[in-house]
Amino acid sequence: MKQQDFEKKYQGAWLDLEKLLKEAPFKDNNIALPRLYHQVSHHLALAKTRRYTFSLVSKLNRLVTECHHHYYDGSSNYRFQFLRFLFVGFPAALHRNKTYVLASLGIFLLPAIIMWGLCFTNPDIIYSLMAAPQVAEFEAMYAPGQDKFGRERTSETDIAMFGFYIQHNIGIAFQVFAGGILACVGAVFFLVYNGLQLGAVAGHIVQVGYTQTFYSFVVGHGAFELTAIVYAGAAGLRLGMALIAPGSYRRLDALKWAAQDAILIVYGAIFMLLIAAFLEAFWSSSGSISPLVKYAVGAFFWIFVIGYSCSRGRGNSSHEY
Amino acid sequence: MVNNSPQRFDTIHTVETPEGVDLFADLAGPIPRAMAYATDLAIRLAILACSGIVALLVGKTGAGFWLILSFLLEWWYPVFFEMLRQGQTPGKKIFQLTVVNEDLTALTWSSSIIRNLLRAVDFLPFMYVFGLLSLILTSRFQRLGDLAAGTIVIQKNPLAETGVLPNTSTQPPEWSFAEGEQDAIIEFTARHQSLSVSRQQELADILTPITGREGPEAVNYLRAIGNWFLGAR
Numbered sequence: 001m002k003q004q005d006f007e008k009k010y011q012g013a014w015l016d017l018e019k020l021l022k023e024a025p026f027k028d029n030n031i032a033l034p035r036l037y038h039q040v041s042h043h044l045a046l047a048k049t050r051r052y053t054f055s056l057v058s059k060l061n062r063l064v065t066e067c068h069h070h071y072y073d074g075s076s077n078y079r080f081q082f083l084r085f086l087f088v089g090f091p092a093a094l095h096r097n098k099t100y101v102l103a104s105l106g107i108f109l110l111p112a113i114i115m116w117g118l119c120f121t122n123p124d125i126i127y128s129l130m131a132a133p134q135v136a137e138f139e140a141m142y143a144p145g146q147d148k149f150g151r152e153r154t155s156e157t158d159i160a161m162f163g164f165y166i167q168h169n170i171g172i173a174f175q176v177f178a179g180g181i182l183a184c185v186g187a188v189f190f191l192v193y194n195g196l197q198l199g200a201v202a203g204h205i206v207q208v209g210y211t212q213t214f215y216s217f218v219v220g221h222g223a224f225e226l227t228a229i230v231y232a233g234a235a236g237l238r239l240g241m242a243l244i245a246p247g248s249y250r251r252l253d254a255l256k257w258a259a260q261d262a263i264l265i266v267y268g269a270i271f272m273l274l275i276a277a278f279l280e281a282f283w284s285s286s287g288s289i290s291p292l293v294k295y296a297v298g299a300f301f302w303i304f305v306i307g308y309s310c311s312r313g314r315g316n317s318s319h320e321y
Numbered sequence: 322m323v324n325n326s327p328q329r330f331d332t333i334h335t336v337e338t339p340e341g342v343d344l345f346a347d348l349a350g351p352i353p354r355a356m357a358y359a360t361d362l363a364i365r366l367a368i369l370a371c372s373g374i375v376a377l378l379v380g381k382t383g384a385g386f387w388l389i390l391s392f393l394l395e396w397w398y399p400v401f402f403e404m405l406r407q408g409q410t411p412g413k414k415i416f417q418l419t420v421v422n423e424d425l426t427a428l429t430w431s432s433s434i435i436r437n438l439l440r441a442v443d444f445l446p447f448m449y450v451f452g453l454l455s456l457i458l459t460s461r462f463q464r465l466g467d468l469a470a471g472t473i474v475i476q477k478n479p480l481a482e483t484g485v486l487p488n489t490s491t492q493p494p495e496w497s498f499a500e501g502e503q504d505a506i507i508e509f510t511a512r513h514q515s516l517s518v519s520r521q522q523e524l525a526d527i528l529t530p531i532t533g534r535e536g537p538e539a540v541n542y543l544r545a546i547g548n549w550f551l552g553a554r
Binding site for chain 2: 001002003004006037038041042044048053054055058061062064065068069072156158159160161163164166167170171174175177178179181182186239252255256258259260266267
């Protein structure tokens, strides 16, 4: 069949499909779409083998592609998915990747502990990592007898700090994760760097004698924030290792598969960092809550987070999120 | 199924659908993507600047909300637009680009979030150098985030109308043409509106040794054959 006859014969179907795509294609279980889709798919294949003009082929291609999007959009059911993810998906993802979680924990914790020990015994070591004004700032933030701890100026409002923690801390977690794609190097760098910073401040502050204010400040939100950084690191390592040791897959395929799995851990980490930012701004910083209460609540948070992380998301642990 | 034949050096990406048809899409290269990005960046900065002024008036609490907004704009602006506007941020829409999965299906949240979080690495060491290198070195113009998410950026041109055929006589060819030659003449005919007159004559003159015609006459002759191939009688 020549192109002009072909166009004349099927023009109607193409117009119908175009109209249907503009309106709601699946309204009232309309079966017109599947029928037209198959018909026009067939026309596209014919137009190609019969070498009709490029403009006709691309027009049909465009129509079929749009149908294709409607059929395979993968957004079938979002109800309760978030809750399911919290109870099952996230812990299950952590369990699947426990090697990476443990490795990330080690890479973060080891420099932190060493730096803590060094700064605890020698008051000058911290200056090898931070400039003097920065150290003075930290000391001022945790000096006892303020209404608000953990802030450069006690006049900062809670909401301002909440915004700052979200922007700053979640940004760090994203960097740790993204850095992993550079064969783990970026993730390891950020984990070590953040570990050193934490260890240095935590050790130095004891030196200075502000133990109570600092640790009672950190213990609450730290349960969520520090673990979330470790998890983001684990997600980054998962990406990097897919490139270093792809196993029996091609590197690119291994990377794609790893990314779909790792992103689940990142979702969880984002959620934990939101909780952490809220706690840090409104709870940890308060000078009117007694340290004892903060330690007790902090201990509860830690037990909860560790217990949750080890829960493995028992039940159905499918990948579909 | 995704067809990746590395031998073919082409910006056309082909995918076979479960219905057994090959869909194709034009991949978008670095230049339109950079321009779309610059547009989005300008939009983001404008929003930040305007809301920054408002935040300054409101005070410290305003600063908190402004920081949250800047976080959302930095990391989530592309994700939200890609998911809620069929793979198009405002910048991409202006330059007629759209993000899809490698199999030409619509983006999923995970793919969109992966490709946009990994922007942080594509940006390294400065000004998207890694991203640009990756774009140039991969056959489907993918930056690192695209590689990990399994996404591609394609041109989304508005529905092309099948052009009006030239209003000339129709006549059967005097020789038999091979398929490729027929294609060339058909496309020559179909694109008569988008090629300049002089260019059409220049092209038609290439065949002078065969057709024995020159200038406008050669163009008309080829159009007549083209019409005949297309089915006009």
